[in-house]
Amino acid sequence: MANHMDNPATIKDIAKRLNISLSTVSRALRNAPDVSEETRQAVMSLSQELNYQPNRLALSLRQNQTHTIGVIIPNLDYVLSQMVRGIDEVALEAGYTVMVCQSNESFGREILNTQRLLESLADGFIISVSSETKSFEHFKKIQDRNLPVVVFDRITPHLSAPSVRLDNQAGGFMATEHLIEQGYKKIAVLAGPENLGISNSRLEGYKQALKKHKIKLDQDLILHCDFNQDYAYYATLELLSMKKKPDAIFTISDRMAIGAMLAIKKKGLQMPTDIGLVGFNNEPVTGLVTPAISSVEMPCFEIGKAAAKLFIETMHNKESATTIEKILHPKLIVRESSLKFSA
Amino acid sequence: MANHMDNPATIKDIAKRLNISLSTVSRALRNAPDVSEETRQAVMSLSQELNYQPNRLALSLRQNQTHTIGVIIPNLDYVLSQMVRGIDEVALEAGYTVMVCQSNESFGREILNTQRLLESLADGFIISVSSETKSFEHFKKIQDRNLPVVVFDRITPHLSAPSVRLDNQAGGFMATEHLIEQGYKKIAVLAGPENLGISNSRLEGYKQALKKHKIKLDQDLILHCDFNQDYAYYATLELLSMKKKPDAIFTISDRMAIGAMLAIKKKGLQMPTDIGLVGFNNEPVTGLVTPAISSVEMPCFEIGKAAAKLFIETMHNKESATTIEKILHPKLIVRESSLKFSA
DNA sequence: AACCTTGCCGGCAACCTTGCCGGAACATAA
DNA sequence: TTATGTTCCGGCAAGGTTGCCGGCAAGGTT
8 A cells, every 4th residue: 555645646556556657647637538437436435535636736737827826026014914814815816816016116136036037937026116116117028928927016017018007196186175165275295206107197186186275386386205204304394494385294104204204203393283294005004193193094905806806817818908997096084183173 | 051040059059050969969058077178169150040948848858847836825925025036036046946836825825836847847845834724735845756845934844844943932032021021910812713823922922921920821812813904803802801801912913903903093092101002023014003012033144045945955965854933033123113212 | 999078969858738530439311 | 241339448648746776978997
């Protein structure tokens, strides 16, 4: 009696034990035609007994697909964690395994991750672009191999691929309009790096709201800084030291809103009376600080799920249009930091 | 001239073009002996020209290893995200690719993840056990296949494998002793599920501190509830409705500390004067709320790195002792919520 | 002259699976 | 009878790579 604990059973073992050929066993296991009911039963029962599991490597090699999705993301913060969970959910359901690589917002790391995942023969990619990335050659290499790519959240026009994202402009618009309606007159923006599309769209929404309400755009009130709490802190200190200093701030992320909040407190100013504040993402922390910070909520989990769904569709009809653009909608969550009227 | 864009070049293509055998090409590429300098050069230069990349699937199939680590974690919260980043860091360096699967604290999902990763022929596993898990058969299956396993953070005595964790008892001890030294007399604990080792160790540290300071243990002050903000909120409300209600609370996670904080505020009590509070994990949010919450810091990133390092060591000398236990040390971060003396 | 060493190379099998093709055995129809 | 079809099965190749072994030629040793 063979030891069937280590060295898992193969098709060959089954064939030997039943004195039939490899092909027949293979056919039987796959419910292919050209197998008698009798032998099929025999194969099935023996395969159960031996706990046969098809070898994924051999299968992948043969069929030229690994059932693996390469996911490249800049980090694992709150927003992206939720999105990854969404991707995971759908991918698992569809029989795919997910390989998640973090670029840590580093361009070089992103290239390395791409290479590794290509070498690992991922069937395709779901990508959120690092903020440092300005060249996209490494992603083009994926498409050169004719592998499907879906970009999500941090998308870029330099990569023609189906995409899933938030309506960032709408988010920027509703945040800004809300501040305007609360009576704030000089609204500043803390934006992200200048090449970050996600930031620019939100900024665009800001401009659009000003325009609608006939407020003159003041370039001095637009600050670009790193997507990060400390930079936002210093940028806000700077803003609040201006002669004509703003009476409200819209930050394009909650991390930056936190930084701004700390700077506002440092300056001894009160929210929402002296200054209004609205963030973006609706991270749980915004509801916990004092004053609670208003923020634009985005459906992270749903965006992740949508990205994975879109990937799988693209996978199945390879020649699908690269112009599909799925856009999800934000929702303003109003809290104390911007409620001037009720203050 | 062949098109060497899609259908990546193989060893066979090189052999054909140079009119030599597959074996020779293989040897040349691997810098094996038995190849003349001349042919080696030829092979090398042609392989560069064709942008040859060895096919990982074929390699894995041949060598029976995939250079892939299966990572199973309960979720991607702040703590685990940091740890995963640490794992990623070390694994990448060592030439491994990481497959991260979240169990979402679900037992069934954990089993499914394990199966999937086993099917994907991961070379081994790095595991943090879900809080729901009480049976460990699915993990035993990994060890039956003689694959290395390292457990981290949420470890369990039911799985004999090398482990990396925080000195949780010390963490519980220092939090409790700090509260005692601040003059709190009746210190309650919000613990996690009763089968969660990580929670029990912290609880043990709590008991140890009481004992050292000759404070009688009151079972009514120990509450077990789900590892989660809402449950902690209600549990705290309950605590604060007791006749002999506590004057301090130690929660074994920051999520729970937040829940407790909300309940304390709801009751109209003041921290740290009416009641003291210490959390665990030192998530950024603890420093942002009002009052800022004292918390026990754990070196998440380092724990992740240590786990991956230990995995790779275990990998290399398969027969290593399963008793290796790497323990990292916590550090108490004191903030307003527990500073009775300066209040 | 017979032998051994050394350097270089190719053939074959193996890893595990599937797809294509051909073939044997038997049954049915013209 | 011959032709045609049906049912079931095995052989072979392929996917890309490496390890083992054998072989051949050139050179050196007795």
